[in-house]
Amino acid sequence: LAGNLARLEGYLARFRESGVQNHIGGRACEAASGARFDTHSPVDGSLIAGVARGGAEDVDAAARAAKAAFPAWRDMPGRERKALLHRIADAIEARAEEIAFCECWDTGQALRYMSKAALRGAENFRFYADRAPAARDGQALPSATLMNMTARTPIGPVGIITPWNTPFMLSTWKIAPALAAGCTVVHKPAEFSPLTARLLVEIAEEAGLPPGVWNTVNGFGHEAGVALTEHRDIRAIAFIGESRTGGQILSQGGPTLKRTHLELGGKNPVIVFDDADLDRALDAVLFMIYSLNGERCTSSSRVLIQDTIHDDFVARLAERVKKIRVGHPLDPATEVGPLIHPVHFDKVKSYFDVARADGATIAAGGRALDGPGCFVEPTLFTGARQDMRIAAEEIFGPVLTAIPFSSEAEALEIANAVDYGLTGYVWTSDVTRAFRFTEALEAGMIWVNSENVRHLPTPFGGMKASGIGRDGGDWSFDFYMETKMIAFAT
Numbered sequence: 001l002a003g004n005l006a007r008l009e010g011y012l013a014r015f016r017e018s019g020v021q022n023h024i025g026g027r028a029c030e031a032a033s034g035a036r037f038d039t040h041s042p043v044d045g046s047l048i049a050g051v052a053r054g055g056a057e058d059v060d061a062a063a064r065a066a067k068a069a070f071p072a073w074r075d076m077p078g079r080e081r082k083a084l085l086h087r088i089a090d091a092i093e094a095r096a097e098e099i100a101f102c103e104c105w106d107t108g109q110a111l112r113y114m115s116k117a118a119l120r121g122a123e124n125f126r127f128y129a130d131r132a133p134a135a136r137d138g139q140a141l142p143s144a145t146l147m148n149m150t151a152r153t154p155i156g157p158v159g160i161i162t163p164w165n166t167p168f169m170l171s172t173w174k175i176a177p178a179l180a181a182g183c184t185v186v187h188k189p190a191e192f193s194p195l196t197a198r199l200l201v202e203i204a205e206e207a208g209l210p211p212g213v214w215n216t217v218n219g220f221g222h223e224a225g226v227a228l229t230e231h232r233d234i235r236a237i238a239f240i241g242e243s244r245t246g247g248q249i250l251s252q253g254g255p256t257l258k259r260t261h262l263e264l265g266g267k268n269p270v271i272v273f274d275d276a277d278l279d280r281a282l283d284a285v286l287f288m289i290y291s292l293n294g295e296r297c298t299s300s301s302r303v304l305i306q307d308t309i310h311d312d313f314v315a316r317l318a319e320r321v322k323k324i325r326v327g328h329p330l331d332p333a334t335e336v337g338p339l340i341h342p343v344h345f346d347k348v349k350s351y352f353d354v355a356r357a358d359g360a361t362i363a364a365g366g367r368a369l370d371g372p373g374c375f376v377e378p379t380l381f382t383g384a385r386q387d388m389r390i391a392a393e394e395i396f397g398p399v400l401t402a403i404p405f406s407s408e409a410e411a412l413e414i415a416n417a418v419d420y421g422l423t424g425y426v427w428t429s430d431v432t433r434a435f436r437f438t439e440a441l442e443a444g445m446i447w448v449n450s451e452n453v454r455h456l457p458t459p460f461g462g463m464k465a466s467g468i469g470r471d472g473g474d475w476s477f478d479f480y481m482e483t484k485m486i487a488f489a490t
């Protein structure tokens with residue numbers, strides 16, 4: 001840990017000196033108003049740096065830069081775009097430690113996960129780099145009298161608004177396909193975690209990305225975020241964040257008819273039937289809620305357990321939860337670090353009281369750790385019912401709610417009885433049941449006998465209050481591009 005802290009200081013020096021600036025038209029800059037806000041580390045509450053507090057004027061400058069850069073970027077041959085995006089991936093890999101360390105300090109996420117998240121960011125660029133040359137491809141759909149053809153063309157400058165959980169990886173997940181498609185970008189990172197978005201745009205330009213193709217405006221949702229969603233020159237908004245914010249973004253973009261892609265919250269179930277491989281299921285249940293501090297949209301925050309195995313499974317779960325190592329995110333042994341911010345810390349803690357008031361049992365954890373820092377104990381609620389708030393609301397922390405069920409029909413009813421529909425996880429050795437159950441489960445992404453393992457060509461997205469639209473594979477190009485139809489008389 002001591003060595004890591006010393007290296008962290010080296011990486012933070014630049015932010016301490018010049019703050020976290022915006023990046024518009026190839027230039028690092030302060031907000032036009034000169035305003036800044038402070039960002040603090042959730043590890044000990046200490047000040048990291050001042051951050052440019054962008055507003056409508058900055059968003060306008062960034063949108064103009066993105067608009068000016070668009071024609072040349074759109075017309076760059078796909079193979080050149082491919083080479084450039086690979087160079088960005090190389091540069092991310094070369095600075096992976098710096099990215100991971102800054103992310104840990106800024107968000108509280110444990111290094112064991114953030115070092116992988118930085119490399120996953122590079123992989124996102126490589127995946128879409130390879131697809132860039134074919135992004136415009138269409139199809140021929142001949143009829144009796146016409147040769148009908150389709151072709152895709154990038155939609156124009158787009159706005160990308162990202163949340164504070166794994167901010168580096170999620171930013172690359174949205175920005176890489178936008179660039180591969182030929183769009184230019186204005187990125188508004190989350191105000192709680194601005195450091196690595198700043199590194200990312202700088203890395204891209206050092207790798208040769210032309211000025212204005214990618215612009216970053218820091219700031220708050222109600223200022224910079226609103227301005228971006230309302231800007232006339234921004235053709236589409238790709239958003240990741242809370243369901244409530246997603247609704248606001250839809251209304252804000254209404255007057256300018258913004259194409260909008262929403263990746264929102266979840267209250268995802270993992271269903272464990274008594275015929276499952278229970279050792280594997282136990283490991284996966286633990287991993288999917290207690291990794292990444294449980295601050296993960298795809299986390300399985302409800303575990304539904306068949307009554308025949310319930311007591312034993314829950315006892316083994318509680319025993320393992322109590323052993324999870326909470327600590328400094330830069331300590332390689334740490335599994336759970338501090339939560340992102342005091343506001344979120346208060347929200348997660350409040351559910352300990354909600355659980356008690358609802359009559360659930362706290363089988364593990366249920367306390368905040370003494371300060372400084374936003375640390376909570378990994379927590380397991382048992383004896384819960386689906387009508388309790390702890391079973392319906394997104395807590396977004398290392399907090400799991402266990403609910404018993406007796407039949408497949410009851411499991412399905414409980415699983416679907418939430419507003420959300422992002423992911424689901426099913427553990428059973430009965431293949432027929434797995435097909436039947438997954439068909440009826442209301443979730444955009446479902447894994448059977450597996451934790452969440454992302455395969456980039458597959459669609460990613462949610463149903464119900466968890467989102468609108470999909471990305472991944474070619475789905476991202478459908479969002480960032482227009483499909484044209486051209487028909488020739490034959």
Ligand code: NAD
Binds near residue numbers: 161225467
């Ligand atoms: P949030 O909605 O509070 O903020 C997300 C971003 O939106 C921030 O950059 C914020 O500044 C901006 N914003 C806020 N109000 C805005 C407005 N009115 N107009 C424009 N921009 C606005 O979300 P958060 O708390 O940062 O992130 C956590 C949430 O994100 C959780 O609900 C989580 O489930 C969700 N999430 C979903 C996915 C997914 O793929 N489905 C992935 C990660 C996180």
